[in-house]
Amino acid sequence: MxxxxxxxxxxxxxxxxxxxxxxxxxxxxxxxxxxxxxxxxxxxxxxxxxxxxxxxxxxxxxxxxxxxxxxxxxxxxxxxxxxxxxxxxxxxxxxxxxxxxxxxxxxxxxxxxxxxxxxxxxxxxxxxxxxxxxxxxxxxxxxxxxxxxxxxxxxxxxxxxxxxxxxxxxxGGPEFVNRQLSLPENLRAGGTYRAPVGLRNAGSMPSEGAVLRFHGSRGVSFPDSYGNCSYAEVTTGPLLRQGTDAICTFPDTIDAGTAYALAKPLKVRTADFALHDIFTYSFTAVSPSEAAGLRAAKDYRPGTGADLELRKVAGADPADYSPYAELDLPTTNTYDLELTGASADGAAGDTVTAEIGFRNNGPAWISALRSGGEPITFTVAVPEGAAVTKAPEECGESTIAEGEKGYRCWVSTPLLEDAELSFPFELRVDRVVEGAKAEVALPEWDNPFDSDHANDSAWIVLNGSDESTDGGTGRSDGGTSGGTASPGPGQEGDSGSGGSGGSSGSGTNGTNGTSGDISGDGTVGGLASTGAGGVALIGGAALLALGLGAGLFLFLRRGARQSGGAIA
The missing domain is CATH 2.60.40 (Immunoglobulin-like)
Incomplete structure (x- = not known):
């Protein structure tokens, strides 16, 4: 059976x-x-x-x-x-x-x-x-x-x-391993990395040809074009899958026990917004005719110019080769996450809207490529004398501090370098309290890639003076807390792009009025205001990490371990 x-x-x-x-x-x-x-x-x-x-x-x-x-x-x-x-x-x-x-x-x-x-x-x-x-x-x-x-x-x-x-x-056929890569310390966003691409046939038999495949995520491109290579760019759909793929064929025999390298390094250009983007390559013992079938699976365009060539490398150290060759690059860029608050006036019994803003001031995007699109979270407290009658779908009721109930909101990643999202909360004024204030904040964390922690918190102010709301923006005068991402596995999202981002409100940056779609496919999943906000989406253990404000820190450390760099 x-x-x-x-x-x-x-x-x-x-x-x-x-x-x-x-x-x-x-x-x-x-x-x-x-x-x-x-x-x-x-x-x-x-x-x-x-x-x-x-x-x-x-x-x-x-x-x-x-x-x-x-x-x-x-x-x-x-x-x-x-x-x-x-x-x-x-x-x-x-x-x-x-x-x-x-x-x-x-x-x-x-x-x-x-x-x-x-x-x-x-x-x-x-x-x-x-x-x-x-x-x-x-x-x-x-x-x-x-x-x-x-x-x-x-x-x-x-x-x-x-x-x-x-x-x-x-x-005991051909068995290819790839030349390991190391990133120069001075590579900045917008710069070009010259990758020493190569292979070694560690098998017992020669190969009648080889195929090189290389990939760059959204912030990586390849300025040169070669006649024996074909290229495919993905610029739409989930951000996690956008980038450039290339296939190059080499018809010459690859001898057993012999190392080879490209005749000149492969140029890998990084965008101004790039941060921890991925470049990876691999050689396989596939004949040029078999490679034609690989191209057919995608819309590849033929390259132009001279052919990319392989040459033998004498005295190569086998320890310099491994099954996988990839880098996160660059590692020196920064972004700036900013929260903005809101102010409103209302008499007892009135319902008002407090529209919370979340944006990335760049210059870098948050790729989250290693974590598969784990969300960033922030908390929203409720002003004294008011009650939430309607929260954004991306926000769930939660304990945000000891003995304090509020809401926790999720912003899906990757997050574009210019994402601007809106989270509208409807508040009923049950009792008028002059200048009632409630904080909106990214939980505290030590993140060297967020360039300005002074705008990591803001205020919702009800029935307050203009002075108490920082010119009506509700913005905090020096919050020092940071952001966190939950460890929900395998989630994809396109915050601030293509109709998805951080909240169901008045989004910009191409959000068509919606943002914060954690799934990345336009379905949020309806976080209920039951005190278990987000459990259905990311699991109880992930929610606990969110509540502790440690999720993104852990994700960053994990990404750093994999890439060999600092957390981002």
Whole structure:
């Protein structure tokens, strides 16, 4: 039985008679449809595995090939039982007999030596829910450089038309490692880094050609253009994914045990707003013809000018090469986060609006590339005698100080260098208190990249004099607290760009009146004012970090550890 079919037998048994009858009806319909025209099913998974004779071939507990079945239709999204697109018995056969004497093989399902048989009775649209299992490959005592074999995966079932999969396995083939990078201390935003890009073939066999792929995030560009390279720029969509990708092909033989370098350093230009942007590159033993398929997956444009060339490097130290080569650059820029408050007058029973402002005065953006877009937070206290009747969707009720309730607001990252966001709070005046003040503040932190901590706090003032509100702006005269980011994993956002940023109010900088979309896709998720603000989005542990005002500091330290620099 496939992993998926086995996993879904439990929910099916738990259904009531009516629900089970509905599922059976769907299955019968699917089978009838398949009888008229076989349902096309593609067996998917990695089609090539290169085994090293000098390493443990990544994690010994992890398979290199994950097998799935891809059926027509859109994958199911939502809650509840997933409706199948096909109901009926089928069999998947995994034949690895060609690998006898080549490598050791661990197969899924019902395995007998180097052959395994998987069975199933349901298929779902797409491939996410049609998992067969993994194949783990390792070298053994009989493995030698140049040994080669294939695994063939086929399927059969009435009403189904399977496209098979072949997995090619090579032992001791070409194995490329990349020249490590180091950032010059004097590189400033707007400057150009000359990257010493190179590779070493640490494998046991030569490679008939190589492919270089390099990437720069939004604040990185490549001023030179080469005839044997192709380039793709992404300037729309989530900021985390914007940047430039390039693919360069080298048709000459890459000898085993030999190091190579570009004939001249690769120029990597940083923008004026760049801060901890990412530059990364890697060489792979892929032929130029195979690289054409890589280009087809993206809208690449051909380069111009002379070809980029590789030359041999004599006496290279193997310790200077590693599987990964990347840098965070530059590390010397700054930004300035600023909060602005609001003032309003109202009699008892009136409802007034206090519009809190949040902006980045630059010059740098907050990329948050290493953290995956963790949000920045600030707190909003409530003036005496007033109550919040409506808070922005990005703000949740929370304990903001010992014994004090208020609101905590989230600003998603990355945050543009000129982001300007608005957080409107509706306040009901229950009791008039002359000059009632409540602070809006970024929690205290020691951040060398925020150039001005004097504007990290502001005031909401109700029924106060002009003097008490700093000219009506509600701005604080010297707050010293800073900002924090929660450790919510894998969140994306485009604060201040493309319709998302910090609050559902009057946003600018292209926000179309909305900002603070933590998910980065226009859905906020509705933080409820229940004292658990934001738990649904970032988890209880993350909220605790937010409450302590330590989240961004931790994120910055983690980014610094990964990049080898100071926190940002």
């Amino acid at each position: 496939t992993q998926q079919a086995n996993r879904r037998s439990g929910p099916l048994r738990a259904l009531g008679l009516v629900a089970a009858t509905s599922l059976i009806a769907v299955g019968v319909a699917g089978t009838a449809r398949a009888a008229d025209a076989p349902l096309p099913v593609t067996i998917t998974g990695e089609d090539r595995v290169d085994l090293s004779l000098r390493s443990d071939n990544p994690d010994p507990s992890e398979p290199q090939v994950m097998l799935r079945l891809k059926a027509p239709g859109e994958e199911f999204e939502g809650d509840g039982v997933i409706p199948p697109v096909f109901t009926g018995d089928y069999t998947i056969r995994i034949d690895a007999t060609e690998l006898a004497g080549v490598a050791s093989v661990k197969l899924p399902c019902d395995a007998d030596g180097l052959v395994a048989v998987c069975t199933g009775s349901e298929l779902y649209a797409g491939e996410q829910y049609n998992r067969l299992g993994g194949i783990r490959l390792d070298v053994d005592d009989d493995s030698e450089a140049g040994d080669f074999g294939s695994i063939t995966v086929t399927g059969e079932g009435e009403g189904l038309d399977f496209t098979p999969l072949t997995v090619d396995v090579l032992v």
